[in-house]
Amino acid sequence: MAEAFQPFSRVALIGIGLIGSSLAHNMKAHGLAQHIAITTRRAETLKRAEALDLGDSYHLEAADAVAGADLVILCVPVGSVGAVTKEIAASLAPGAIVSDVGSVKASVVKAMQPHLPENVHFVPAHPIAGTEQSGPDAGFLELFERRWCILTPVEGSDETAVERLKAFWTACGSDVEVMSAEHHDLVLAIVSHVPHLIAYNIVGTAADLEKVTESEVVKFSASGFRDFTRIAASDPTMWRDVFLNNREAVLEMLGRFSEDLASLQRAIRWGDGDSLFELFSRTRKIRREIIEAGQDTASPDFGRGPKHEVKQEG
Numbered sequence: 001m002a003e004a005f006q007p008f009s010r011v012a013l014i015g016i017g018l019i020g021s022s023l024a025h026n027m028k029a030h031g032l033a034q035h036i037a038i039t040t041r042r043a044e045t046l047k048r049a050e051a052l053d054l055g056d057s058y059h060l061e062a063a064d065a066v067a068g069a070d071l072v073i074l075c076v077p078v079g080s081v082g083a084v085t086k087e088i089a090a091s092l093a094p095g096a097i098v099s100d101v102g103s104v105k106a107s108v109v110k111a112m113q114p115h116l117p118e119n120v121h122f123v124p125a126h127p128i129a130g131t132e133q134s135g136p137d138a139g140f141l142e143l144f145e146r147r148w149c150i151l152t153p154v155e156g157s158d159e160t161a162v163e164r165l166k167a168f169w170t171a172c173g174s175d176v177e178v179m180s181a182e183h184h185d186l187v188l189a190i191v192s193h194v195p196h197l198i199a200y201n202i203v204g205t206a207a208d209l210e211k212v213t214e215s216e217v218v219k220f221s222a223s224g225f226r227d228f229t230r231i232a233a234s235d236p237t238m239w240r241d242v243f244l245n246n247r248e249a250v251l252e253m254l255g256r257f258s259e260d261l262a263s264l265q266r267a268i269r270w271g272d273g274d275s276l277f278e279l280f281s282r283t284r285k286i287r288r289e290i291i292e293a294g295q296d297t298a299s300p301d302f303g304r305g306p307k308h309e310v311k312q313e314g
């Protein structure tokens with residue numbers, strides 16, 4: 001896998017939650033970096049990262065971590081990337097590759113790019129791999145295996161830097177695809193962001209109803225509802241930032257979703273079983289195609305995840 005990979009001499013990970021710590025596990029296991037410098041806001045999280053032996057050096061100042069790094073990866077919520085980039089800009093080494101892992105891309109580019117010096121290579125990235133867990137304990141080596149990682153190079157991005165980052169993610173087990181930030185945001189709105197919103201909404205509605213039905217909603221909830229509760233347990237800060245930063249695409253997809261929901265409502269009202277059956281058959285086929293492609297859920301519920309109990313941050 002990583003045989004031909006030329007290791008980075010120093011990789012700075014800014015933020016050491018689920019994604020940052022999973023990257024650290026990969027860099028260590030596959031020898032992708034000679035030195036891993038870790039930085040995060042809170043001393044307690046940094047101490048936990050050190051206890052887990054995720055890196056080679058630990059810094060409370062992001063600027064200290066990025067000094068001399070040839071790869072810098074921001075692994076923080078998308079609402080924080082602008083402020084973090086501003087903080088590190090003056091300490092970045094000439095020629096460094098600067099990347100991120102944010103679930104939204106156009107707003108990340110807009111927030112980061114103005115702060116970056118001309119002599120670094122900016123290549124935004126998004127691994128389509130995760131779980132509902134967060135914090136440094138949540139990461140695991142296999143997270144990115146056979147998952148997509150999307151790169152959204154900006155205009156004039158250095159080709160060698162893009163290829164280098166592609167090789168890095170490939171060495172982490174990912175299949176890499178390149179597209180524009182805008183296209184990424186539209187696609188992810190429907191396959192990831194709207195589904196999370198639906199989960200937050202249905203669990204919220206059920207929780208409100210619980211008061212009316214005296215706890216019976218949760219007590220008798222079948223597996224369909226339980227699957228939604230896993231997704232609705234995802235990190236509130238991260239997902240607040242996703243919706244605030246992919247507003248247009250999410251609203252567009254929600255409009256389409258609401259129309260289709262209304263037509264289902266009509267089919268039920270008028271006893272149109274054929275329409276219901278046709279849709280449910282189509283969707284069952286999609287699920288089977290996903291399983292066949294080996295892209296089923298990354299949830300620990302499905303046998304993937306850290307072997308130890310996950311202690312949530314904060």
Ligand SMILES: NC(=O)C1=CN([C@@H]2O[C@H](COP(=O)(O)OP(=O)(O)OC[C@H]3O[C@@H](n4cnc5c(N)ncnc54)[C@H](O)[C@@H]3O)[C@@H](O)[C@H]2O)C=CC1
Binds near residue numbers: 131135
């Ligand atoms: N959780 C998931 O399933 C996935 C998340 N992502 C993206 O990855 C990024 C990180 O997400 P997770 O690792 O899940 O989050 P997490 O909550 O597990 O970790 C975030 C880390 O960033 C630190 N942090 C927060 N604000 C900071 C700041 N201003 N400066 C320095 N450190 C700061 C936190 O202390 C924590 O260590 C987000 O942008 C998210 O959209 C991408 C793919 C999947």
Ligand SMILES: O=C(O)C(=O)Cc1ccc(O)cc1
Binds near residue numbers: 102129131132231
């Ligand atoms: O846990 C799940 O079901 C996910 O959908 C994980 C996930 C969350 C956010 C991303 O940007 C990519 C993947």
